[in-house]
Amino acid sequence: MANTTVSGATAIHGQNPQFLVETVIRNRIYESTYWKEHCFALTAESIIDKAIEVRFIGGVYGNQKPTEFLCLLLKLLQIQPEKEILVEYLRADEFKYLRALAALYIRMTFRAVDVYELLEPLLKDYRKLRLRNMSGYSLVFMDEFVYSLLTEERVCDIIMPRLAKRQVLEENGELGPRKSRLLAAMQGDSDQEDKDSSKSRSTNTMDVDVKES
Amino acid sequence: MADKGGAYGTKAADTDFRKKWDKEEYAERAKKKDQEERERMQENEERMKKGKRPLKGRKDDLPKPTQLMQQREAPLELDKNLGKTMVVQNPGGKGPGQPGFYCETCNRTYKDSVGYLDHINSRAHLRALGQTTKIERSTLAQVQARIAYLREKTKEAASAKAFDFDQRLAEVREKEREIRENKKAERKAEKEKARLAMIQDDGDSEMAALMGFGGFGSTKK
Numbered sequence: 001m002a003n004t005t006v007s008g009a010t011a012i013h014g015q016n017p018q019f020l021v022e023t024v025i026r027n028r029i030y031e032s033t034y035w036k037e038h039c040f041a042l043t044a045e046s047i048i049d050k051a052i053e054v055r056f057i058g059g060v061y062g063n064q065k066p067t068e069f070l071c072l073l074l075k076l077l078q079i080q081p082e083k084e085i086l087v088e089y090l091r092a093d094e095f096k097y098l099r100a101l102a103a104l105y106i107r108m109t110f111r112a113v114d115v116y117e118l119l120e121p122l123l124k125d126y127r128k129l130r131l132r133n134m135s136g137y138s139l140v141f142m143d144e145f146v147y148s149l150l151t152e153e154r155v156c157d158i159i160m161p162r163l164a165k166r167q168v169l170e171e172n173g174e175l176g177p178r179k180s181r182l183l184a185a186m187q188g189d190s191d192q193e194d195k196d197s198s199k200s201r202s203t204n205t206m207d208v209d210v211k212e213s
Numbered sequence: 214m215a216d217k218g219g220a221y222g223t224k225a226a227d228t229d230f231r232k233k234w235d236k237e238e239y240a241e242r243a244k245k246k247d248q249e250e251r252e253r254m255q256e257n258e259e260r261m262k263k264g265k266r267p268l269k270g271r272k273d274d275l276p277k278p279t280q281l282m283q284q285r286e287a288p289l290e291l292d293k294n295l296g297k298t299m300v301v302q303n304p305g306g307k308g309p310g311q312p313g314f315y316c317e318t319c320n321r322t323y324k325d326s327v328g329y330l331d332h333i334n335s336r337a338h339l340r341a342l343g344q345t346t347k348i349e350r351s352t353l354a355q356v357q358a359r360i361a362y363l364r365e366k367t368k369e370a371a372s373a374k375a376f377d378f379d380q381r382l383a384e385v386r387e388k389e390r391e392i393r394e395n396k397k398a399e400r401k402a403e404k405e406k407a408r409l410a411m412i413q414d415d416g417d418s419e420m421a422a423l424m425g426f427g428g429f430g431s432t433k434k
Contacts, residue, residue, distance in 0.1 A: 002334040006348065036330040037291070041284045045351035045359045052363065084353045092360045094367065 002040055003030050009080045012109050013161050017077040020108050021070075021158055025059070029066045029074050039071050044081035047072060048089070051098040056130035056137065057145070059157025067132060069101060070156060076105045083110070090118060096127050100145060104156065107149045112164040113174050115150075122146040124181060133157075278345045285333075291326045318342060 005018050018026065029035050038050060051072055058067045089102035099122070106118055125142040132138075148155050150163070169175040257267035291314070303310030311322045314329035318341045323329035332338055336346055 002346075004346075006350075033326070033330070036327075036334060037289055040334050041282045041348055043284075043349055043351045045355045046284055048356070048359050048363060052367075079348065079350075081351075081356075082353065085351075085356050088353065088356050088360065092364070094364060095360075 002036075003078075005077075006079050017080060017109065018074060020077060020161065021074055025066060025070070025157060026074065028060070028064060029071050032066055032071060034068050035066075035071045035074075038068075039075050042075050042079070044079060044085050047075060047079075048092075048095075048098060051089075051101050052095045054097040054101070056132040057097065057100050057140075057156060058132040061132045061134060061136075067156075069097070070158075072101055073104055073156075073158075076101070077109070083114075086110075087118065090122070093125070096125075096129065096142060099125070100129060100142065103146055103149060104158075107155075107163075108158070108161060113169060115163060116166060116169065116175055119146050119150060120178065275340055276343065278340060279343050280345070281347050281349045282339060282344050289330075289333075291329075 005016055009017060011017070012020065021029070042050065050068075054068050054072065056067065057069045059070055060066050086102050086106055089098055090106070092098055103119055103122060107115055110118070123143045123146055125146070127142045129140050129142055129145055130137055131140045131145075145155075149160070153160055166175065166178065170177060253268065260267055299312070301310065301312055307322075308320060309315050309317070309322075313322045313324045314326060315322045316329070316332060316338065319332070319338055321332065323332055339346060
């Protein structure tokens with residue numbers, strides 16, 4: 001039926017993937033008109049069209065109404081596309097809302113190592129995203145959103161599954177040390193600095209780097 | 214009463230509009246329904262003897278579904294008739310022309326959009342369309358092709374918009390120039406006219422002065 005998980009789907013974190021969205025919000029999505037009218041019989045291919053029409057991200061807004069973004073996320077959980085398809089969504093960089101959707105899905109369903117490997121490159125994507133929540137619209141940036149995916153417990157009114165700490169994965173040798181872009185920039189800068197000796201700039205980068213680590 | 218008339222001796226002619234029931238037809242229908250029910254019960258009896266569950270309602274024998282669940286091709290336009298006043302063409306009957314949302318495949322009318330949406334997403338409706346409830350799994354290649362297509366499309370749309378803008382700007386400029394020139398020409402023509410009139414006036418008065426009189430005494434020309 002229209003709301004059942006696709007047959008042959010693998011359990012994620014030991015349960016039906018659709019259960020990653022809490023019951024209350026899930027039922028609200030099932031009742032919403034957008035779900036019934038536009039999300040019916042979407043495939044991994046046709047969901048792209050819908051995702052690039054999305055105008056804002058977020059969980060529920062107004063009268064606890066689920067956003068289109070959330071409806072599409074539930075649809076992805078329901079149809080469970082292959083991993084390669086999700087990576088393909090991430091790589092389509094001109095469609096930022098599709099990318100945000102894929103990032104959230106990857107955070108919720110993939111293994112911790114894959115999550116770090118796939119999402120950390122997105123931290124250099126500085127585009128704006130509209131976020132709509134109970135208090136109205138606000139502005140976030142893609143790197144901010146990805147950072148919250150990696151660090152926070154609750155994003156877009158969905159409880160994120162537990163993610164192993166990066167440090168632990170590094171100690172186990174599953175993940176290499178993080179390549180900081182700032183470090184590279186700083187080293188590049190320090191080479192230049194000898195030539196033009198711009199002090200203010202170097203102090204700026206230092207500040208940002210401290211915050212980042 | 215003996216003659217079935219009213220108190221004033223009139224027949225009740227004003228109730229002729231009431232529906233006359235075709236009793237025979239309805240008796241026929243009732244009989245048919247009873248017959249069907251009887252057959253179903255007999256069948257159920259046999260099923261019970263074999264240890265199977267009895268059937269609840271009668272089943273339409275639809276052909277096997279031939280295709281997977283498909284997306285709806287056209288938009289539903291649920292708010293197409295919003296705020297319109299419409300005449301109900303088929304009062305008191307089943308089928309189209311009733312107020313509400315009508316499903317042609319299943320010949321049913323729904324009073325609100327939610328009920329209608331639930332119906333067109335339902336297994337029964339899909340079955341009538343010849344679809345299963347399984348969706349097609351798209352492959353990586355399909356997804357890549359789609360993304361490439363959409364990328365081209367958005368690029369085209371963006372460039373088309375820019376082109377439009379330039380063209381429009383040029384059009385506006387052209388129009389403004391035309392208006393300005395028209396105005397200029399008009400003003401020039403007016404000036405010319407005034408000048409001619411003055412020359413004529415001047416010539417007349419000069420001649421009159423030369424001849425020693427102011428005019429011929431007639432204002433007619």
